[in-house]
Amino acid sequence: ANDVVVQGSRLEKGSSEWEKPYVLADTPDLPDCNPVLFIDxxxxxxxxxxxxxxAGWENSLLRTKFSEDYLNPGPPVWNWQDVIIxxxxxxxxxxxxxxxxxxxWDRGWAEYAPEYEVMIEEAAKDPRKRQTGWMPRxxxxxxxxxxxxxxxxxxxxxxxxxxxxxDGGDTWRASGPMVGMGPIQPTICRRKDGTLVAWMRDSGDMPPRVMESTSSDDGETWTAAVDxxxxxxxxxLTSLVLDSGEWVLVHNDTEEGRRSLSCKMSDDEGKTWKWERHLEKHPVNTFAYPNMIQTKDGLIHVSYSYKEEGKGASIKHVAINKDWVKQGD
Structure with a gap:
């Protein structure tokens, strides 16, 4: 809907109540979606x-704005906004x-895959199509x-x-693509040897699995995405490298539905997941689109959509630490 806007709210340190939401972005007569907020x-x-x-995701325009005055209550004072092409x-x-x-292709998509491959390859040759539709998450x-x-x-x-x-966020250019049978919405962690690991949502063939692509050149090029x-x-899904070196992954740990939200932790840079504890598990309610940061006090802050049966959707915020994860369910 054209009246969709990006809103924000603050939770002051030591407080248990969020500020009244305020508008962060509103493009006149167009829906504003998929916000990502960070310190550049x-x-x-x-x-x-x-x-x-x-009304088409493939036509989306990537926008950005920044603020140097954002520590006071209420909305930030924006210095500049632009379009990222x-x-x-x-x-x-x-x-x-x-x-x-x-x-x-000797798999479930073997019959459909060649047509899919040709369709994507032909679209990729169009410079105009290559410049629009890139979305953050x-x-x-x-x-x-x-x-x-x-x-x-x-x-x-x-x-x-x-x-x-x-250059700190002033200008942007495109890396090579992460290609596979529907790998979207990547979350990226860096290993100590410099290897970058991107995990992605599976929007392709069976079985439904987190997909992985890696880069050994600081994100310039990426391997084919595999299950x-x-x-x-x-x-x-979302991932994070903690200050202490462990890796954390938050995702829906099922093959169907979003009624379970798992928090996993690894001490070998994502090769195995030694600990797991569920943030949410319910037969009916759904939980999705997690995001995660770590604050200087070591706390892990996770936010995600939270929808209770019979009620409207909301956003839930939880603060945990690695010891909480290690305790298990």
Whole structure:
């Protein structure tokens, strides 16, 4: 709906009540969706979101604004806003074809996959289509070099990539694509050896699993996205590297439905998940679209959509620590 806006609220340290919500972004006569809020490389509060054009996700316009005056109650004082136009180059369709060629189609999608492959490859050759429809969902990852990797995905291409900034968030360019059978909404963690791991929502073939792609060149290029053994019912997930080195993953840990929300923790950089505790589990209520940060006091803050049967949808915020996760259910 055209009256959809991006809203914000504050929870002051030590308080248990959130401020009254206020508008963060409102593009006249267009829906504003998929907001991601973070501190950029110049200590500015930066908002990235989309304005949806012609009621199609594939036509979405990636927008951004930043504030240098954001510590007081109420809405930030915005300094500037702009549109991020990414321009995946002529290598984009070539990489998509190369990655598809790496797949073994002797699977459930074997009959449909060639048509899907051709459709995506042909669309990728159109420079206009390559420049629109890139949408955020998860907070960015900042590398030791200061490079910011903002995960993005496209419902038009059914692939993902990163917007890369090497100047603190002032300018952005496109990485190579993360290609597979429907890998979208990536969340990215960095291993100590520099390898980047992107986990993604599965919007493709069976079985429904979290998908994984890796990069060994600081996010410039990515391997073909393949299934992990982690269940995923076609829902978004989020990950985080803690200050202490453990990795945390929050996701719907089922093959169908969003009635269970799991928090897993790994001490071997996401290769195995040693601990698990559920944030939510209910036969009817649903929980989805988690996001996560860690504050300086070590607390892990998780927010997610929370819908109780017979009631309207809301956003729930919880604060936990790693010891809570280690206790298990």
């Amino acid at each position: 490389g110049k200590d500015r509060l930066r908002l990235v979101w989309i304005a949806v054009i012609a 990414l321009k995946p180059g002529e290598e984009f369709p070539k990489i998509i074809k190369k990655r598809f060629d790496e797949f073994d 998860i907070q960015p990852t900042t590398l030791p070099s200061g490079r910011i990797l903002l995960p993005l995905y496209s419902d038009g291409f059914n692939v993902s990539l990163c917007a890369i900034s090497d 992990t053994d982690i269940p995923n019912p076609g829902s978004s």
